[in-house]
Amino acid sequence: MHETNKEWLPGFDKKFAELTHQMVKDLEKCLQCGKCTGQCPAAKLSSYNPREIIRDLRMGNVEKVISSHELWLCFFCSGCYAVCPRDINFPFAISMLRYAALAQGYGWEEVKKIKDPYAQDYYNTGLSVNINERNLGIKKEIAKNSKTDGRIETVRKKMGLPPKRLVSERAMSEIKFIADATGMTDLFKEINKKKAKEKQWNYGSPADLVKVKKGPNQKFIDVEEEEKEKIS
Amino acid sequence: MPRQEVLEKTKISDRMFLFQPCVGSNKYPGLITASIEFFRKLGIELVTSDDQTCCGGFLTFTNVAQPTSTMPAVARNLAVAEEMGLDILTLCNGCHTFLTEFSHFMNDRPPVKNVVNVILSMIGREYKGSQDIYHSLEIIYKLKERIREKVTRPLNGMKFATHYGCHYLNGFKKTALDDPHMPTIMEELIEAMGGEIAEYGENRTCCGTGLTQIIINKEDLSLPHTKMKLDDLNAAEPDAVVVVCPYCLAQIDRMQQKLNYRGSGKYRVPVIHLVQLIGLALGVDTVKLGFDAHAISFRHFLKKFDSMHAKAEVHSG
Ligand code: SF4
Ligand code: SF4
Numbered sequence: 028m029h030e031t032n033k034e035w036l037p038g039f040d041k042k043f044a045e046l047t048h049q050m051v052k053d054l055e056k057c058l059q060c061g062k063c064t065g066q067c068p069a070a071k072l073s074s075y076n077p078r079e080i081i082r083d084l085r086m087g088n089v090e091k092v093i094s095s096h097e098l099w100l101c102f103f104c105s106g107c108y109a110v111c112p113r114d115i116n117f118p119f120a121i122s123m124l125r126y127a128a129l130a131q132g133y134g135w136e137e138v139k140k141i142k143d144p145y146a147q148d149y150y151n152t153g154l155s156v157n158i159n160e161r162n163l164g165i166k167k168e169i170a171k172n173s174k175t176d177g178r179i180e181t182v183r184k185k186m187g188l189p190p191k192r193l194v195s196e197r198a199m200s201e202i203k204f205i206a207d208a209t210g211m212t213d214l215f216k217e218i219n220k221k222k223a224k225e226k227q228w229n230y231g232s233p234a235d236l237v238k239v240k241k242g243p244n245q246k247f248i249d250v251e252e253e254e255k256e257k258i259s
Numbered sequence: 260m261p262r263q264e265v266l267e268k269t270k271i272s273d274r275m276f277l278f279q280p281c282v283g284s285n286k287y288p289g290l291i292t293a294s295i296e297f298f299r300k301l302g303i304e305l306v307t308s309d310d311q312t313c314c315g316g317f318l319t320f321t322n323v324a325q326p327t328s329t330m331p332a333v334a335r336n337l338a339v340a341e342e343m344g345l346d347i348l349t350l351c352n353g354c355h356t357f358l359t360e361f362s363h364f365m366n367d368r369p370p371v372k373n374v375v376n377v378i379l380s381m382i383g384r385e386y387k388g389s390q391d392i393y394h395s396l397e398i399i400y401k402l403k404e405r406i407r408e409k410v411t412r413p414l415n416g417m418k419f420a421t422h423y424g425c426h427y428l429n430g431f432k433k434t435a436l437d438d439p440h441m442p443t444i445m446e447e448l449i450e451a452m453g454g455e456i457a458e459y460g461e462n463r464t465c466c467g468t469g470l471t472q473i474i475i476n477k478e479d480l481s482l483p484h485t486k487m488k489l490d491d492l493n494a495a496e497p498d499a500v501v502v503v504c505p506y507c508l509a510q511i512d513r514m515q516q517k518l519n520y521r522g523s524g525k526y527r528v529p530v531i532h533l534v535q536l537i538g539l540a541l542g543v544d545t546v547k548l549g550f551d552a553h554a555i556s557f558r559h560f561l562k563k564f565d566s567m568h569a570k571a572e573v574h575s576g
Contacts, residue, residue, distance in 0.1 A: 068464060068480075069472075072484060073479070099475060099476070100472070100480060102425075102468075102469030102472055102480070103425075103469060103470035103471070104425035104426075104429060104465040104469065105426060105429035105430040106464075106465070108429060109428070109432045109440070110440075116430075118320075122320050125322045126322060126325070129322065137475045138321075138323055140471075140474050140475050141321045141475070145317075145321075145323075145474075146318055146324065149312070149318060153312035154281040154312065155317055155318070156281040156285045156313075157285060162513070162517075165513055165517075165554045168516050168555075169552060169553070169554060172551060172553065172554075172556045172557070172558070173551030175551070179285060179286065179288070182288065183288050185546065186288060186289070186292055186547055186549055186551070187546075188288055188292065191285075192284035192285065193309045194311075194312055198309065198310045198311070198312050201335060201382045201384075202332055202335070204381065205328070205331045205332050205378060205382070206324075206328065206332075208381070209328035210325065210327070211324045211325070211329075214324060214325065214328070218323065
């Protein structure tokens with residue numbers, strides 16, 4: 028599949044503003060200098076290329092960007108913004124483009140991985156990180172280092188803290204109210220059941236349509252046994 | 260080099276609202292206790308509230324909730340501190356980014372703020388936007404001389420690598436306390452406490468969490484990136500890595516265990532949050548620094564630290 032550039036999109040920023048809750052501006056000012064890509068950690072390891080994505084957006088290939096694998100590879104490190112001579116805050120654009128992708132049916136599997144368990148924990152406990160260590164290997168290390176059973180509750184008690192950080196009932200009912208009133212609760216339900224559309228575009232070379240290039244540092248991926256991560 | 264205008268604008272109050280990070284509470288509780296204890300030694304009371312939840316901004320930038328949902332959730336947390344009349348101190352680059360970006364967004368757009376306040380009024384709160392939100396580095400750097408005076412267990416003979424993380428310096432390249440490309444504030448703080456600096460090339464690269472990459476592309480992106488960073492870091496042979504964000508702490512600490520388990524090398528450099536390090540130098544009880552919750556052991560680190568002090572005593576005695 029080759030690039031199918033449409034016409035240059037005049038007033039792109041204006042059209043884009045609605046799509047992005049006005050959180051992104053100035054993409055029109057991009058010089059295509061490539062400084063962003065030059066230091067981008069995701070670009071280093073994959074076919075992801077922020078400069079190329081901006082170019083596509085300006086050429087009117089919004090659909091292509093939205094349906095791409097690469098849209099989901101940004102680290103959100105803002106390194107591109109730090110070096111950009113035009114002060115384009117690109118990760119914000121990525122985040123907003125991901126909403127646009129979801130609206131078109133793409134990316135729901137990625138979002139589900141974050142919803143379960145992190146966002147669900149937020150909804151249930153007020154905190155988006157669970158106190159139970161899900162990785163048993165790490166729990167074992169903590170047990171060894173602390174000479175306890177490796178549970179954070181136990182470590183907290185040893186430090187003279189209550190076993191769990193308290194979140195008040197008032198706070199819980201308030202965040203649930205906000206979640207219900209603003210559609211967060213419904214979106215969570217939708218994430219649970221929605222099947223994602225298959226992504227259409229890959230910026231990698233057509234001969235090599237793997238999602239991510241295998242870099243030089245990837246030896247360890249092939250070792251014998253995958254860790255058994257289990258919810259404890 | 261710190262930006263003078265930011266330093267001047269930073270207000271130190273006797274009481275501040277400690278915004279508790281989720282990772283801090285549920286994975287590395289030492290961050291919270293260390294902060295409370297050493298700030299007390301500097302004459303500052305850090306106040307927490309059970310009404311504070313996860314900052315909430317995380318949910319937007321990971322795309323599991325629309326900004327229209329998380330804006331009021333963030334405003335609610337800000338209002339909790341505002342009702343107490345306190346400025347906010349954050350220990351996490353993420354909390355700092357989300358609270359600051361959203362508060363600016365609302366403060367700059369009165370109609371947005373009004374809508375948010377309509378929702379908040381239904382739960383009996385209001386967001387006014389009157390308080391300051393600080394990154395821990397801003398407050399701590401401003402207190403550098405007070406810290407230097409209060410050091411009881413200097414870090415002499417110990418070598419530290421720094422890791423600033425992404426969101427504070429990169430994301431606020433015009434308003435953060437230091438420059439995103441060549442920051443020095445953490446190094447200055449460590450040296451003020453007697454420590455040495457281990458320099459390494461990948462200092463300014465991401466820890467590898469990549470906000471969501473550790474979850475959605477762990478094998479292909481997150482782990483290889485962390486490994487690259489760690490390999491460079493280890494070559495500088497630091498006694499510990501100092502971070503200012505609990506997410507970076509979790510990534511660098513935990514992924515070492517993962518890489519070791521998979522036979523991808525030997526990684527055992529302890530990772531310490533700046534507040535724990537200051538707590539250590541200022542004589543906070545080691546149990547309260549919470550090293551027990553870390554995956555990479557502090558046994559060798561503390562042994563060396565104690566032996567340095569024993570040596571110093573022999574010399575002075
Ligand atoms: S660094 Fe900025 S101006 Fe240069 S290509 Fe990237 S986004 Fe465009
Ligand atoms: S924020 Fe995303 S696009 Fe920008 S440098 Fe980081 S990974 Fe690359």
